[in-house]
Amino acid sequence: MGKAVGSEKLGNLYSGGKVRKRREWRGLKDTLYDYWRWLKIMKMLAGFLMHPHNLKGMFRYRWMLNYIAVPAMIDKHTVGLRGNHLKIAHEEYDLVAKDVAQLLNTAFKADKYCGNDQELSKRIVVLDENEMFTIMCGFPNLKSISWETAAVYVAVLLHGDAVTHYLDVLQEMGVPGDVCPMPAAEAGVVIDGDMPVFGACAIQCNTTCDGSLMGNGIMARAYEREGIPVFQIAAPLRHLEEGVQEYAAQEIRNAIRFIEENTGHKWDWDNYFTCMKRFNEETQHRVSWMEMSRTDFPQVIGANLALYSETTYMAIAGRVQDFLEADRRISKLAKESFERKEILVPEYRHRAIIWGVQSQYYTDFLPWLQNCWGILPLVDMLSLVYFDKVSEDDKEQAIYDIAKLYQEMIMRNRTHGGYEVLLDDLWRFCEYYNADMVILWEHISCKALDGMHGLFEERAREHGIKLIWVNHDLMDPRVIGRQAIRDDVNRYMRSVMQEEPIDPSLEILDDENAW
Numbered sequence: 146m147g148k149a150v151g152s153e154k155l156g157n158l159y160s161g162g163k164v165r166k167r168r169e170w171r172g173l174k175d176t177l178y179d180y181w182r183w184l185k186i187m188k189m190l191a192g193f194l195m196h197p198h199n200l201k202g203m204f205r206y207r208w209m210l211n212y213i214a215v216p217a218m219i220d221k222h223t224v225g226l227r228g229n230h231l232k233i234a235h236e237e238y239d240l241v242a243k244d245v246a247q248l249l250n251t252a253f254k255a256d257k258y259c260g261n262d263q264e265l266s267k268r269i270v271v272l273d274e275n276e277m278f279t280i281m282c283g284f285p286n287l288k289s290i291s292w293e294t295a296a297v298y299v300a301v302l303l304h305g306d307a308v309t310h311y312l313d314v315l316q317e318m319g320v321p322g323d324v325c326p327m328p329a330a331e332a333g334v335v336i337d338g339d340m341p342v343f344g345a346c347a348i349q350c351n352t353t354c355d356g357s358l359m360g361n362g363i364m365a366r367a368y369e370r371e372g373i374p375v376f377q378i379a380a381p382l383r384h385l386e387e388g389v390q391e392y393a394a395q396e397i398r399n400a401i402r403f404i405e406e407n408t409g410h411k412w413d414w415d416n417y418f419t420c421m422k423r424f425n426e427e428t429q430h431r432v433s434w435m436e437m438s439r440t441d442f443p444q445v446i447g448a449n450l451a452l453y454s455e456t457t458y459m460a461i462a463g464r465v466q467d468f469l470e471a472d473r474r475i476s477k478l479a480k481e482s483f484e485r486k487e488i489l490v491p492e493y494r495h496r497a498i499i500w501g502v503q504s505q506y507y508t509d510f511l512p513w514l515q516n517c518w519g520i521l522p523l524v525d526m527l528s529l530v531y532f533d534k535v536s537e538d539d540k541e542q543a544i545y546d547i548a549k550l551y552q553e554m555i556m557r558n559r560t561h562g563g564y565e566v567l568l569d570d571l572w573r574f575c576e577y578y579n580a581d582m583v584i585l586w587e588h589i590s591c592k593a594l595d596g597m598h599g600l601f602e603e604r605a606r607e608h609g610i611k612l613i614w615v616n617h618d619l620m621d622p623r624v625i626g627r628q629a630i631r632d633d634v635n636r637y638m639r640s641v642m643q644e645e646p647i648d649p650s651l652e653i654l655d656d657e658n659a660w
């Protein structure tokens with residue numbers, strides 16, 4: 146127990162209950178810093194509940210109960226970190242928590258079951274959870290909210306069991322149990338009457354797969370029953386092909402016109418280009434962190450890269466100055482640590498690319514990988530998105546840029562577009578990041594990926610890369626629990642690699658009941 150990286154056996158923190166036995170001791174300075182950040186989060190949660198509409202939302206919606214686990218979520222993603230690495234993680238998670246609190250505050254204020262502020266509701270456009278928010282950059286006086294993000298995506302991040310009730314609700318309606326739990330849970334929330342109701346109109350996107358389309362259909366019917374008109378952007382799936390780009394651009398023009406007609410607000414080019422300047426700088430920061438991961442001293446990796454990138458790239462999309470300022474601070478901290486050759490865990494044994502769709506109920510599996518086995522999760526599939534600079538002044542090009550971003554959304558840019566983006570690119574990234582290992586999330590309900598199992602194994606053998614399959618069911622930990630996920634790695638590391646863990650206390654954990 147001390148300030149040095151790896152000075153504590155981290156498995157000792159687990160208690161078998163919802164929360165850990167105690168806070169991690171990181172030496173005086175880092176422990177105080179971490180505790181001060183924890184207090185700030187508690188203050189933010191208390192402030193949130195001071196608003197009567199939020200308090201009403203807390204009791205009205207079953208999924209809101211998960212939000213009492215916000216501090217625990219940050220703790221599980223900062224485990225083992227010290228110094229600048231701890232600061233980077235707090236910059237990321239604390240800002241995301243603040244952004245979600247603002248989202249919920251606006252949603253409940255406008256929601257007809259809570260604050261019922263109809264004037265505010267008329268200024269809101271409802272978006273999907275898995276959708277770029279770029280289209281809202283041209284509407285500075287409108288608000289864009291995805292209730293799915295709050296009710297499903299973030300809820301499971303906070304508490305692994307968050308949506309199991311909604312999955313059961315959907316199955317009771319006759320939908321098969323092998324549908325991807327993400328769209329299934331979203332549809333279950335709607336059927337269970339737990340969808341907040343607000344908005345002048347809604348913009349959906351044919352996100353990723355047939356499961357998503359099914360979920361969107363159920364939601365579209367619910368919106369229309371509430372008098373909220375819906376536009377569905379049908380972005381092309383073969384996003385690498387030039388021939389589809391004109392069609393994709395026309396979909397964006399149509400969506401913009403739909404928002405204008407249903408809100409009375411006009412598209413504002415100046416605001417759009419201001420957001421795109423931020424977006425481009427954010428991309429540069431992210432790329433610079435990923436470039437560090439090519440060296441022996443990576444600094445921003447694993448869940449800290451994945452979860453923060455998902456938020457900045459897709460949900461923020463250059464609209465919020467606070468995120469750009471956090472990016473600048475993160476880059477400064479990462480550069481300092483890089484120059485001082487600081488390490489994240491006591492020993493680096495393997496350099497891994499994380500591929501496939503992550504388990505939402507076990508996003509802290511990535512810190513576990515590095516702390517238990519010294520496997521560095523350098524970059525992940527969901528962070529490897531569209532890095533080209535978007536136009537900051539050309540109105541015609543801008544429409545094509547937005548269309549491209551919609552086609553290249555997180556997950557969609559790899560699960561669709563052909564085997565080049567899902568299969569071939571993986572080995573290119575292994576070479577680029579000098580990785581000797583691939584951790585391949587096998588989401589057992591993802592039809593988009595499951596069919597390629599044998600091809601991945603064949604290619605891994607050809608490239609001499611160690612490939613570890615890690616099974617999970619995205620948002621349903623009842624099917625594959627956290628220890629079963631860890632055991633996929635434990636078995637491989639002991640039997641194939643013949644290695645011992647760097648922290649044996651983490652190999653088997655009593656965390657079945659943990660948040």
Ligand code: SF4
Binds near residue numbers: 327556588593
């Ligand atoms: S994880 Fe797979 S099945 Fe689920 S939404 Fe994404 S592409 Fe569809």
